[in-house]
Amino acid sequence: MKTNRTPRIPLAPGLDGLQPYRVAEHPAPVTLRLSGNEGPEVPATLRRFADPFGDIVRCYPRTDDLEAEIAERLGLDPARVLLTGGADDALARAISLVAAPDREILVPAPTFEMIERYVQLMGADLLTVPWWREGFPVAQVLESLSEKTVAVVLVTPNNPTGQATTQAEIQQLLAGLGDRLLIVDQAYGEFAEEDTTPLLLRQPNVIITRTLSKAFGLAGLRIGIAIAPAELVDRLRTVGQPYPVAGPSLAIAGRVLADDGSWQGEYLARIREERDRLGKLLTALKQLPIPSHANFVLCEFEDAAWVADAMAGLGVAVRRFPGRRPLERSLRISLPGNQKGMERLERSLRAILAPEALLFDMDGVIANVRPSYRRAICETASDFGVPVTDDEIETAKAAGDANNDWILTWRLICGQRPEVDYEEVRRIFEDRYQGTPQAPGLWREETLQIPRRQLERLASWLPLAVVTGRPRRDAERFLAAFDLEDLFPVVISMEDGPAKPAPFPVLQALQELGVERAWMVGDTPDDIRSARAAGVVPLGFSSVPLSPVVEQTLLRAGAARVLTDLSDLAGWLPASISRGVE
Secondary structure (H helix, E strand, C coil): CCCCCCCCCCCCHHHCCCCCCCCCCCCCCCCEECCCCCCCCCCHHHCCCCCCCCHHHHCCCCCHHHHHHHHHHHCCCHHHEEEECHHHHHHHHHHHCCCCCCCEEEEEECCCHHHHHHHHHCCCEEEEEECCCCCCCHHHHHHHCCCCEEEEEEECCCCCCCCCCCHHHHHHHHHHHCCCEEEEECCCHHHCCCCCHHHHHCCCCEEEEEECCCCCCCHHHCCEEEECCHHHHHHHHHCCCCCCCCHHHHHHHHHHHHCCCCCHHHHHHHHHHHHHHHHHHHHHCCCEECCCCCCEEEEECCCHHHHHHHHHHCCEECEECCCCCCCCCEEEEECCCCHHHHHHHHHHHHHHHCCCCEEECCECCCEECHHHHHHHHHHHHHHCCCCCCHHHHHHHHHHCCCCCHHHHHHHHHHCCCCCCCHHHHHHHHHHHHHEECCEECHHHHCEECCCHHHHHHHHHHCCEEEECCCCHHHHHHHHHHCCCCCCCCEEECHHHCCCCCCCHHHHHHHHHHCCCCCEEEECCHHHHHHHHHCCCEEEEECCCCCCHHHHHHHHHHCCCCEECCCCHHHHHCCHHHHCCCC
């Protein structure tokens, strides 16, 4: 009998425990990606290349010309330069020259995570020395060397910390290494305050790796550079594929390098200015940034996971490091490199770390409207001979642009009876909801979903406001019925202007409260999109046991997280707010 049983292939021992390289991402839409450290936008004129005879695409690529160009810039013989498929390829080749079982490679950590993978895959032992916040630990590195140690791999400026070694530290390290190999990854070298490249180029036992991904803005082309004595470069050529860089990548890179950085100097100056601004802002917000020499800043937060989710809720992606010590409480934030992106980053961090108010949708959040509005929708539709279920209402709400229940009811009816008049639907809906002399209104069935004591606690920390699609009369009547008027000094309702998902009602609430920054809790995609568009941290809410479908719908709309209990807010608010810490 045949089976589909997976054969027991004798895989390499180095694969044990390794997982594919993946960066966890929040499902919220991202419009400002600050998680990958990519470089600047390259001018459009430099991103094009001519291939009149098709040779660039048709023929195997030759790297000689671009290697010679890079060598000339460094004042080197071209035999000392090798182009690779990204700096990752250069690092893997360099490590493979010395890595083997019963050998040891030392790495200051935390650092670029692929280095550890390469060492493990090649069967060598990995030895790490902590490099965290303080200066480079030269003495500890040298003390840790043993007869088994064949190489030290150093990333400077380091990724993900942004710390850099000084020339004096490099000299001290080289003096103690003996004949061991020193691999120095300078992927972020252009951003450093001090250039140690001339010193490293004079050494017979040093391999430098560089990239065109960062300062040159060519991450998509995957071009790395290995620089070493000619005999080591020959060895590097033997341990990798013969055509590591695609022809179109070489053509574009050649144009960018030939341009001689007419746009790059301004970009590098802006990055240095932005990282100073970001460091000062994070410090002012009572966080712990590490002084950086790269195009990013690493910062410790009280709750890094929450800050990352909240940033995603605002459409900004930053890099988390779950499970990687000592990085679990840290986020790496790439610098945008442009004024618009930097201002948005600053606004987002202030909104998350220093909110000035809390905003709430009413229906489905403060008020349980299943026995009122939801029932009115179903009964009104039934009067027109159209059955509507709760699931259909949820689906329509999830689709968005469903903030007005009169219009929503009419649309649901028109799905089967397109000739129905909207005003007639609205009249019958209002009779059901408001009541008639013959029947009490369904509004009387509404209940309070959030205990007053929870709202009082929140109001003692920050001012509260309601942002609802209800008519003002209905909203104020509900607040009065449950003695909540004193807790919500601002109520934005249907009559005030464009409805959610437009940002207007949220922005109007901020204006009337006299604040700039807030978080908002809502139960529909319209609530979430309105908050995001206004730069307010969006939080989803579900009053019933949270289903995966509802949670994913809200997260994909842009909710930072989805609540089922408002007490969770206390754990996410900054300590200076929720615990009264000055």
